[in-house]
Amino acid sequence: MQFTPILMRKAVLKGIVLFVFCISNANAQSLPAEEIYFLIKDAIFFTDKYVTPATDAAVYQAASGWVSTPKKANLWDFKVGLHGNVFFVPQSDRSFRLSNSDLSFFRINQEGVESALTPSTLGSDQYIELIGELNGSPVSLRTPEGIDREVVFYPYLQGAVGLWYGTEIVAKFSPMIKLKNVDYQVYGLGLKHNLSQYFPSLEKRNLHFSVLAAYSKEDLTVNFLDVETAYGNLGLNALNSLIDTWQFQVNASKEFKRFELSTGFIMNTSDFEYKVNGPKGEIEKITPLQDILNGQLKSIARTKFNGIGEISGRYQFHHFYIQQTLAFGKFVNSNTALQYEF
Structure with a gap:
């Protein structure tokens, strides 16, 4: 008899739950292991459906606006910019269909x-009520709400310093942004290298090319499943998503006096991990539910690749620049920046 990976994963989860119960239930009070197994299984399924649209969107928001210009930076050139990022939430990612059969x-x-x-x-402030039964006692919950916004705005700072050989180091940082039911933060570091410096004929025509390699960290925490039972709170109130993104992109631009028009193509790969955090629930006196669930959330950790197009316009007045960037692919993301070049 052959087991598929899904069946093997289910068998392993059930085995872990049974094992933990055997070694942890030293007190007189105990809970049926199979019911806990089914509860964790539902929590993992719901986590995947509920949070994946937000983590996918976080990658798009972090990917845009890294390159202000492909032009060669001179040694110790320094610029800093205040960016306002606007993400347009697509209708298709605001909800999912939940069935009893799931x-x-x-x-x-x-x-x-x-x-x-x-x-x-990324959805509305609506919810549905779910009900179950744990050791003969009813368990009910309201599914978590969404951010209830059609666009998501967050500001961040970005700076760049010119190094040797037309290379530039770029850093971005945003404070923790608090939306309804969601906290979000991004920071990262990248290296840009100018290519057109090797082709003087291109620079004479005000054409510029560059490549960029960057790493960013997206940290997203959502209010999750506030579940009360006869045995106390389950301690699943907050779900943290940590996303590591490695990015490579190529950019080209053409200068028209004070105006510069740029295009680019972004390729990035992101590793997604999920963890229930925050205070543990009273049920931990009976079984280490949070640790078991965090171990099983590894089953929905994944790596994703994105290809993203980018176009921007940049206008100079004195030492200031104003830039508008639009990134597009699965999602659409807009980025407006006011920059100062020292």
């Missing part, structure tokens, strides 16, 4: 209703 522990708490549209992290 769930093992919970069911939709509405008679005769087998499925319902449920907000993702």
Whole structure:
């Protein structure tokens, strides 16, 4: 008999839950291991559907606006910019359909209703009620709401310093941005190298080319499943997503006196990891639910590749520049910057 990877993963999870229960239930009070297994299974399924649109969007927001200009930077040239990033939330990523057939522990708490549209992290402030039963006692919850916005705005600072041989080091940092039900932060470091310096004929025609390699960290925390039971809170109130993104891009530009028009193509790969954090629930006195769930959340960790187009216009007045950038692919992201060049 052959096992598929999915069946093997389910068997391993069930085995882990049973093992942990055998060694942790030294007190008189205990819970059925199979019910905990089904509860964790539902939590993992819901996590994947609920938070994935937000983590995908976070990568797009962090990818845009790295290159202010492909032009060669001179040694110790320094510029700093205040950026305002606007992400347009697509309708298709604001909700997902949740069915009773998807769930093992919970069911939709509405008679005769087998499925319902449920907000993702990027969705509305609506919710549905789910109900289950733990050791004969009812367990109910409201699914978490979304940010309830059609556009997401966040500001950040970006600076660059010219190094040797037409190379430039670029850094970006945003404060922790608090939206409804979501906290978000991004920071990163990159190296840009000018290529057109090797072709004087291109520079004479005000044509510039560059490449950039960058790393960024996106940190996203959402309000998650506030579940009360007869055994206390389950401690699943906050879900943290950590995203490591490696990015490579090529850019080209043409100068028209004070105006510069640039295009670029971005390729990045992102590693997604998820972890329930925050205070542990009272149920931990019976079983280490948070640790078990965090171990199983590794099953939905993944790596994704994105190809993103970018176009921008940059206008100079004295030592200031104003730049508008538009990134497009699966999503559309707009970035406006006011820069000062020392």
